[in-house]
Structures are given as C-alpha cells and as structure tokens.
Amino acid sequence: xxxxxxxxxxxxxKSGTSVKIECRSLDFQATTMxxxxxxxxxxxxxMATSNEGSKATYEQGVEKDKFLINHxxxxxxxxxxxxxxxxxxxxxxxxxxxxxxxxxxxxxxxGSWLTVV
Amino acid sequence: AQKITxxxxxxxxxxxxxxxxxxTYDTSDPSYGLFWYKQPSSGEMIFLIYQGSYDQQNATxxxxxxxxxxxxxxxxxxxxxxxxxxxxxxxxxxxxxxxxGTALIFGKGTTLSVSS
Numbered sequence: 001x002x003x004x005x006x007x008x009x010x011x012x013x014k015s016g017t018s019v020k021i022e023c024r025s026l027d028f029q030a031t032t033m034x035x036x037x038x039x040x041x042x043x044x045x046x047m048a049t050s051n052e053g054s055k056a057t058y059e060q061g062v063e064k065d066k067f068l069i070n071h072x073x074x075x076x077x078x079x080x081x082x083x084x085x086x087x088x089x090x091x092x093x094x095x096x097x098x099x100x101x102x103x104x105x106x107x108x109x110x111g112s113w114l115t116v117v
Numbered sequence: 118a119q120k121i122t123x124x125x126x127x128x129x130x131x132x133x134x135x136x137x138x139x140x141t142y143d144t145s146d147p148s149y150g151l152f153w154y155k156q157p158s159s160g161e162m163i164f165l166i167y168q169g170s171y172d173q174q175n176a177t178x179x180x181x182x183x184x185x186x187x188x189x190x191x192x193x194x195x196x197x198x199x200x201x202x203x204x205x206x207x208x209x210x211x212x213x214x215x216x217x218g219t220a221l222i223f224g225k226g227t228t229l230s231v232s233s
Contacts, residue, residue, distance in 0.1 A: 044208070104167040
C-alpha cells in the first residue's frame with residue numbers, strides 16, 4: 001500500500017524555538033495532506049488541510065501564524081511550530097490523499113511526538 | 118456537518134472472546150465512507166477496515182468485521198477471537214465520498230484492554 005513517512009518521530013525543543021515536522025508521500029503524489037494534533041488519550045483533531053501549491057486551510061481555533069504549513073511539492077508537506085511553548089507539546093500526525101479520489105485512499109504518517117521544555 | 122460518536126471510553130475482554138466497539142455517525146452527505154483505525158501506544162494509526170455507504174455487504178477483514186446498519190447510522194466494529202496484541206485505542210472515522218480531498222473526522226475513541 002501507499003507509504004507516508006513523517007520525520008522526526010520524536011523531538012524535544014526549548015521554549016521559544018521553532019520546530020519543523022516533515023510529511024512525505026514516498027510512492028504516490030499527495031495533492032492533499034492533512035495535519036492532526038492529538039493529546040494523550042484523546043481523539044485526533046484536524047488542524048489544517050493543505051493542497052499542493054496553495055495556502056493551507058486551517059480549522060477554527062488553530063493559529064495559522066503559530067502552526068505554519070507548507071505544501072511545496074506533491075510529495076512533501078511541512079508543519080512548523082513557531083515560538084513553541086510547553087502547551088504545544090503534543091502528538092502531531094499527518095495524512096495524505098490523492099485529490100479527486102474517494103473511499104479508502106487516506107494514508108497516515110507515523111506521527112511525531114513534540115515535547116517543549 | 119459530520120459527527121462520529123463513540124460512547125465506550127473503555128472496554129475489557131478476555132483472550133479468545135469477541136468484542137464489539139460501538140460507533141454511530143451523523144452526516145448530511147448522501148455518500149460517505151466509514152473507517153476503523155487501531156492506535157497502539159506507539160501512536161501510529163493502523164487501518165483496520167472500511168465500509169462505503171453504498172456497499173451492499175458488511176465489510177470483513179480477517180478477525181475484523183463491520184456491522185453496518187445504515188438506517189440506525191451505526192458502524193460497529195466486531196473483533197473476533199481477541200488477542201493480547203489487540204489492546205490499543207480504537208477510532209471510528211468518516212469522510213464524505215463525493216467531496217474530493219476531505220479529511221477524516223474521528224470519534225473520541227475506545228480503549229480496548231485484552232486480558233489473558
């Protein structure tokens with residue numbers, strides 16, 4: 001099946017610094033990628049939808065200036081947490097799909113654990 | 118708007134027994150897909166089973182089957198012959214089929230604990 005790779009799997013950063021998480025589709029062109037955030041024992045909350053070559057669409061309540069999403073190519077989307085604070089510590093996971101497809105055509109990355117100290 | 122409801126925060130089952138995880142949904146889309154994922158403590162999302170709203174038969178994948186009752190808007194996951202490795206969090210999710218590039222919307226999840 002299709003493979004989505006997410007990097008890094010684990011990251012620890014200091015308060016005030018920025019951290020970038022990459023999401024790559026390895027064997028298909030992902031025209032649309034999604035970023036989710038998950039707190040322990042809770043559900044996955046959609047943060048934003050990004051389409052290749054255009055600005056991301058953020059969900060209500062998600063700060064677009066804090067969570068910068070770039071989808072510069074058909075195989076790569078990045079999430080940058082800017083000026084990170086301890087409350088940004090969370091599990092971030094991406095998924096990818098091929099635009100125009102339906103059904104079971106969503107593929108997840110492995111997720112990234114972010115700890116801000 | 119779409120909504121997924123999972124009312125069981127936790128479920129406990131013994132090895133080799135069957136267990137049903139409940140999921141109800143609400144949507145105004147005439148065509149939609151329903152998914153179940155398993156999430157172990159490592160965090161990865163493991164796809165288990167998919168049901169399209171117009172599929173005539175209930176989906177099955179090995180020990181997993183989906184009890185799809187469209188009129189009741191329910192899509193319960195049945196795991197037969199539970200194994201210790203089935204202990205994890207399970208999420209029900211859906212997306213509209215005719216909306217290209219739409220994200221999955223998830224329920225709150227059910228934590229399944231399998232004991233020996």
